[in-house]
Amino acid sequence: MKRRTFMATVAGAGAAFVTSRSHARTVLRVGTGQAAADLQVTILNEVAERVARRTNGELTLQLFPGGQLGSERDVHEQVKLGAPILTVVDSGYFANYTSRDVGILSAPFVFTSYDQVRRVLASDIARGWLQRAEGNGIRMLSFNWFFGERHIVGKRAFPEVADLRAVKFRLAPIPIYIDSFKQLGVSPVTIDFAEVYGALQQGVVDAAEGPLASIFSSKLYEPAPNVSLTGHVKQVLGIMMNKGVFDALPAAHRTALVEEMTAGGDRYSEQGLAKVGDIRAQMERSGVRFVNANVAAYSATVVPMYQSYKDWTPGLIDQVRKIAGAAG
Numbered sequence: 001m002k003r004r005t006f007m008a009t010v011a012g013a014g015a016a017f018v019t020s021r022s023h024a025r026t027v028l029r030v031g032t033g034q035a036a037a038d039l040q041v042t043i044l045n046e047v048a049e050r051v052a053r054r055t056n057g058e059l060t061l062q063l064f065p066g067g068q069l070g071s072e073r074d075v076h077e078q079v080k081l082g083a084p085i086l087t088v089v090d091s092g093y094f095a096n097y098t099s100r101d102v103g104i105l106s107a108p109f110v111f112t113s114y115d116q117v118r119r120v121l122a123s124d125i126a127r128g129w130l131q132r133a134e135g136n137g138i139r140m141l142s143f144n145w146f147f148g149e150r151h152i153v154g155k156r157a158f159p160e161v162a163d164l165r166a167v168k169f170r171l172a173p174i175p176i177y178i179d180s181f182k183q184l185g186v187s188p189v190t191i192d193f194a195e196v197y198g199a200l201q202q203g204v205v206d207a208a209e210g211p212l213a214s215i216f217s218s219k220l221y222e223p224a225p226n227v228s229l230t231g232h233v234k235q236v237l238g239i240m241m242n243k244g245v246f247d248a249l250p251a252a253h254r255t256a257l258v259e260e261m262t263a264g265g266d267r268y269s270e271q272g273l274a275k276v277g278d279i280r281a282q283m284e285r286s287g288v289r290f291v292n293a294n295v296a297a298y299s300a301t302v303v304p305m306y307q308s309y310k311d312w313t314p315g316l317i318d319q320v321r322k323i324a325g326a327a328g
Contacts, residue, residue, distance in 0.1 A: 026249065027060045028241070031069035032088040033193040038217035039272055040088065040145070040237075041065045047264040054256040059249070061086065067194035073173065079242050080137060086241045086257075090147070092174030094140070094238060098133035100311040101125075103176040104320050107306060108232035109299040114146050114269075116324035117234050123323050139243040142261040146269035147235035148211030148276065152228040153220050155206045157291040159228060161185065161301050170196050170208040175311060183302045193218075200224045211235060213272055216279045221288045230293045239265075 030048070034040045041063060048061035069075045075087045080097065091105035104110060111117050120126055121143055130140050158164050161184055169186035171177045178188050189205045193214075199205045200223040208220060209232070215221055239261045246254060280290065306317040 025058055025060065026084075026253070027062060028084050028086055028245075029069065030061050030063045030086045031067075031075045032063075032065050033067045033072055034065055034088070034214060035217045036065045038065070039213055039275065040147075040268060043264050043268040043271070046267070047260045050260045050263075051256050054260070055253055059253045059256065067192060071192040071194075073192075076240075079240060082242050082244060084242075084245050086141065086239055088145070088237050089240050090172075090174075090235060090237050092172065092176055094129075094133070094240065095174075095176075095311075097136050097138040097240075098129045099313075101313050101316050102129045103174070103311060104306075104316060105236055106174060106233055107176050108150075108180045108230075108302050109295075110303070110306070110317070110320070111234045111324060111326060114234045114236070116326050117146075117236050118144075119324050120320055121236065125319070125323065133240075134243050137243050138240055139246040141239040141241060141246075141258050142265045143236065143238035144262060144265035144269065145237035145239070146265075146272060147237050148213055148272055149231040150209050150211055150233040150235055151215070151230050152207055152209045152232075152293070153215050153224045154208070154226050154228065155200070155224050157226040157228050157289065158207070159291050159293050161294070161297050164207075167207050168205045170199055170205040176309075179305070179309075180302050183305055184298065196220060197223065211272075212276055212279050212283070216283055221283055221286065225286075225288050227283070227288060227290050228293045229290060230295060230298055232295075232298065237265075 030044055032040060032044065044063055048063065051059055051061055069085065070078070072093060075085060076089065076093060076096070079085050079087055091102050095103040105117060105120065130143070133140060152158055154167070158167070165185040167186050168189055169181060171181055171188045171190055172193065173190040178190070181188060189199070191199055196208050197218060197220055200208065200220060207224065212227070215227065221227070249257070284290065
């Protein structure tokens with residue numbers, strides 16, 4: 001997005017917010033890169049309905065799936081600059097607005113289960129991350145939307161680390177993703193998620209990665225009908241907004257947002273886990289081939305870099321693994 005267009009978008013959004021407030025009705029936009037058919041969008045619609053009921057229609061959430069509000073980075077920047085937008089954010093992107101240490105939640109092969117991630121999110125270290133974000137003008141409404149285990153989708157399978165050598169691999173522009181997959185030998189290509197289908201179709205990239213639900217709803221398996229089961233990240237998402245915009249809401253509206261986004265995250269996590277088997281079955285019926293990757297070899301290739309990772313506080317990996325109860 002060109003700078004002039006981007007700033008005009010932010011300014012226009014702020015004006016809409018003021019106008020809405022003057023009529024005792026606040027409209028907040030909700031942006032996500034996931035397709036309209038994705039469970040995430042379904043649950044966000046439910047949250048919007050519940051918030052509207054609890055506030056007697058005074059607070060309205062308008063959903064914009066499929067990257068309609070712009071790339072993830074652009075939307076996050078709009079939030080930072082004060083636009084009345086709620087956006088879905090993963091820990092890798094969230095690290096830009098708090099301690100870089102939070103990126104460990106997106107580090108491949110650190111955790112073996114979502115329960116381990118939840119222990120870290122309930123710890124003092126995570127509370128410190130959230131407080132630091134507020135100091136930077138970002139309010140996380142909830143941080144409990146389990147996106148699922150991330151796997152590799154490609155035009156061919158990658159059961160062994162050597163299979164990834166020089167593969168054109170789409171990655172989100174998140175340092176921990178890029179650095180970790182470079183260790184695996186890929187040639188990183190950073191493009192927005194909404195563009196991945198076309199990139200796979202046109203040969204711009206030959207592989208990507210993400211949770212099965214996202215691969216399915218975005219139909220990435222059509223141009224890339226092989227899934228290598230790595231489970232490399234137990235992905236957690238949050239819902240963030242500008243702290244000033246949040247603080248300007250009436251107390252009852254703030255409470256409704258936090259409580260309903262948190263409850264929505266619980267439903268999203270539970271329903272997402274329950275749907276994994278069915279999603280895999282549907283993909284297999286469509287001709288997708290699932291291959292078990294040599295996870296031990298993948299992990300052994302990547303994890304050693306975390307002991308002295310440039311963006312983290314020294315000793316972070318050991319501290320987090322102790323909290324999580326993970327093996328060293």
